[in-house]
Amino acid sequence: MTTTSLDRKIDTRLKEHDARYTRGRRLVVTTLAGSDGPKSAGELHADIGSTIPLSSLYRSLAVLEESGVLVPHFTKLGVARYELAEWLQGHHHHLVCLHCGAVEDLALPQSYEERVRELVEEIGSTVSFTPVNHAFEIEGICSRCA
Amino acid sequence: MTTTSLDRKIDTRLKEHDARYTRGRRLVVTTLAGSDGPKSAGELHADIGSTIPLSSLYRSLAVLEESGVLVPHFTKLGVARYELAEWLQGHHHHLVCLHCGAVEDLALPQSYEERVRELVEEIGSTVSFTPVNHAFEIEGICSRCA
DNA sequence: TTCCTTGCAAACGATTTGCATTGGA
């Protein structure tokens, strides 16, 4: 089993949370790392192959989320989709297809990103609310459904 | 029962979809109209009082969504929150509290809104994706949880 | 009368949990 720099970072992070970087958790991470957008437990289960029962998969997702390795997104009813946290994957946004529901990652050029950040800060300063993250999602029709 | 201009618009819209603007549906709409952010079926059920069984409430939400009166949002696992569509309530964004999960509406000043729109258009033109909506959510800590 | 709507209860699907077993440091 190859240990990438990603694996090393995650291993360290999990140890800080008294958790182990086990086979099941690695499978989840590597599948997500090779993915072009957030994936649900069901999708991961299908991608990984049924080597791992769903209940264990859910537990892996919970541990990885608590340790800050994964972040959940809720774009569809009753389904959580996970992706690697920003410190592992970099900051980005999402394109959500209104037709097929697929979610695609979208990395903005530096200049755009700065404009989004500015906007969030300015807005935050005008309301009694302390911004932590921003989610800038563009909903529309993806190329496949066009 | 007072019939507002909102009610009239909705009544018309529902008729176009061969649906009636019934007591239960009115209750949902007026509750949402008096709300400061999207509400889930459970929250609506609590707010309205248990005059209406949950199953009927869900059916009302489904009809109102299909007719374009309500729009669902999915910010939390397993829970859909609804609000009046933009043509009834106006365009706005959301502040999502990471601590208590509450969602608050946020109307941006014209100048900000233009900047968001510009950004979406520019981004849309650089990817093979046709933007329809944009959801610009700011996640953070609300004043109550601060 | 004709259909849409409602209530109630049962069914569903995603996710969670109890418990006994396995496995790694």
Added chain:
DNA sequence: TCCAATGCAAATCGTTTGCAAGGAA
């Protein structure tokens, strides 16, 4: 050895649906 991690089955929870009764045009 000790405690975290896993598998399986049963339980939860939000949401949906079948069916018979009620209501508006």
